[in-house]
Each structure stands twice: as C-alpha cells, then as structure tokens.
Amino acid sequence: MVERRTVLQVSGAIAVGGILAACGGGSETGAAEASAVTGPAPDGQGVVIASLGDVPVGGGFVNEEVAVVVTQPNEGSIKAFTAVCPHQGCLVSEVVENEIICPCHGSRFSAVDGVVLQGPATEGLTSAIVTVQGDNVVLP
Numbered sequence: 001m002v003e004r005r006t007v008l009q010v011s012g013a014i015a016v017g018g019i020l021a022a023c024g025g026g027s028e029t030g031a032a033e034a035s036a037v038t039g040p041a042p043d044g045q046g047v048v049i050a051s052l053g054d055v056p057v058g059g060g061f062v063n064e065e066v067a068v069v070v071t072q073p074n075e076g077s078i079k080a081f082t083a084v085c086p087h088q089g090c091l092v093s094e095v096v097e098n099e100i101i102c103p104c105h106g107s108r109f110s111a112v113d114g115v116v117l118q119g120p121a122t123e124g125l126t127s128a129i130v131t132v133q134g135d136n137v138v139l140p
C-alpha cells in the first residue's frame with residue numbers, strides 16, 4: 001500500500017514536470033525550463049520547490065504545484081512570491097528581465113519585491129519565505 005502511494009506521487013511529479021517543460025520554452029531570458037521536482041527537502045524540513053539551476057539571473061521559475069514563483073533578480077539573491085495573480089487569480093507564467101508576467105491580462109510584477117509594474121492588477125504579489133539549501137530552493 002505504501003509503495004503504491006509512493007509510485008503515484010512520483011508519477012504525479014513527473015507529469016507536472018512534463019507540463020511545465022512543455023510550457024516553459026520560447027523565451028530567451030527567463031522561461032522556466034523545468035527540471036525541478038517538488039519533493040521533501042534532504043533534511044526533511046520543508047519542500048524543495050526548485051533547484052538553483054532553474055532560476056536564472058533576471059529570470060525565474062514558476063512551481064505550479066505549490067503556486068510559488070522563485071526569482072533571482074541579482075546573482076545570488078533568491079526571492080519568492082505567490083504565483084497567483086491578484087487580479088483574477090491566474091498563475092503567473094514566466095519571469096523575463098526581472099518582470100514576473102501574468103499571461104491572462106498582461107499584468108507584470110517586479111521580480112525584486114513583487115510590486116505591480118503594469119496593470120490591470122492593482123496589488124502586488126505577496127512574498128513567500130524560502131531558504132536555499134545547497135542547490136535546492138526550499139519552502140519551509
């Protein structure tokens with residue numbers, strides 16, 4: 001029984017990764033080319049939501065499974081925000097040149113602090129607290 005659950009969870013993670021990879025291509029500077037698989041942190045504290053390799057400087061990685069976007073506005077500076085757009089609730093899709101983009105109506109948010117750069121959204125993205133453990137970005 002436990003083994004079956006484990007297999008199903010792994011299958012789900014691969015399916016999500018496949019979807020992200022399918023949606024991630026096309027942008028030159030910030031599209032998420034998903035290689036991260038959401039899973040428990042190595043120390044058992046929190047959940048790995050991205051690997052640093054998925055978060056280019058100026059770009060970012062959208063983890064749809066936990067609805068968090070991880071950015072790296074400057075070398076070594078990792079930020080995270082809710083990926084749920086405050087306008088009408090779509091998930092943001094990508095980060096290009098330090099702008100987090102919502103595909104539904106074109107709102108853009110700062111990859112530095114989540115503030116609105118372009119509407120129709122009137123509120124920014126809420127910060128999420130993450131830690132970096134080795135090459136992993138971890139949501140506590």
Ligand code: FES
Binds near residue numbers: 102106120121
């Ligand atoms: Fe994001 Fe409308 S839901 S801009």
